[in-house]
Amino acid sequence: MIxxxxxxEIDRMHVTGRFVAEVLTEVGKLADVGVNLMDLEHHVRGMIKRRGAVSCYWDYAPSFGEGPFRNVICLSVNDAVLHGLPHDYTLRDGDVLTADIAVTIDGWAADSARTVIVGTPAEEDQRIIRATEEALEAAIEAARAGNRLGDISAAIEAVATGYGYPVNTEFGGHGIGRTMHGDPHVSNRGKAGRGMKLRPGLTLALEPWLARTTDKIVYDPDGWTIRSADGSRTAHSEHTVAITDGDPIVLTRREEELAGKK
Structure with a gap:
């Protein structure tokens, strides 16, 4: 049901979105050589508790996961890209870290993700991160009343293929509101002019994610962490967006983005 x-209500989601943006900004600052993923997990738990927010991840048990998720943030490293289960891993120079978080505040959800490089950046890692960021901005631009869902999907695919990256269609964006995941599914590949018509009041989590050389995925033994099937590095960018009568509103935009920085 959409x-x-x-x-x-969008204003209330925006309150949640601003907090989610603060968390991802903080994680980006803390992610450094020698930092353990569990240190980041516990830091975010503290932020959520102090804000009075509720994690959408804790005890989440969808069909694609292995039992209830018992963490408040997804942390995926290098060839891992989605649903990374925080564990005892210490970040190394050159690692690529994706952080993905969703919470509710006063019953309204927001969901966002970003990928950062720890320590010394490699050009190819910067390139794939930039591709997901540009694909996300293209998707946001297409998220306008009167357009079709396929316009968003086609916009993401066009940027990805322009960079030469393959596109997976098993996981993509989704509706969001009082719950983290809802209809409609938003594929990262599609045809412009197809699908449901976008209407004011529709709120979507748009999330292009890419692996360098494959569109196939594998799961870790933990039953959650999703990796590129060939071990190639990955990136993921996500924002919660509201469709209006005018320009789309990005509810999870971070301060550094507003200042023109990535």
């Missing part, structure tokens, strides 16, 4: 939000 639920259209009122302007007041």
């Amino acid at each position: 639920e259209l939000k009122t302007p007041a």
Whole structure:
């Protein structure tokens, strides 16, 4: 079921989105050589508790996962890209870290992800991160009333293929509101002009993610962490977006993005 939000409800989601943005900014600052993933997990737990937010991940048990998720943030390193289960791993120079988080505040959810490089950046890692960021911005631009869902998917695919990266269609964006995951599914590949018509009040989590040389995935033994099937490095960018009568509103935009920095 697709639920259209009122302007007041979108404002409430924006409150949650700003907090999610703060968390990802903080994680980006803390992610450094020698930092353990569990240190980041516990730091975020503290932020959530102090804010009075509720993790959308804790005890989450969807069909694609292995039992209830018992962490508050997904942390995926290098060839891992989605649903990374935080564990005892110490970040190394040159690692690529994707952080993905969703919470609710006063019953309204927001979801966002970013990929950062720890220590010394490699040009190819910077390139794939840039591709996901540009694909996300293209998707946001297409998220306008009167357009079709396929316009968003096609915009993401066009950027990805322009960079020469293959596109997986098993996981993509989704509706969001009172819960983290809802209809519609937003594929990262599609045809412009196809699919449901976008209407004001629709809120979506748009999330292009890419691996350098494959569109195939494998799961870790933990039953959650998803990696590129060939071990190639990955990146993931996500924002929660509201469709309005005018420009789309990015509810999880980070301060450094607003200042023109990535």
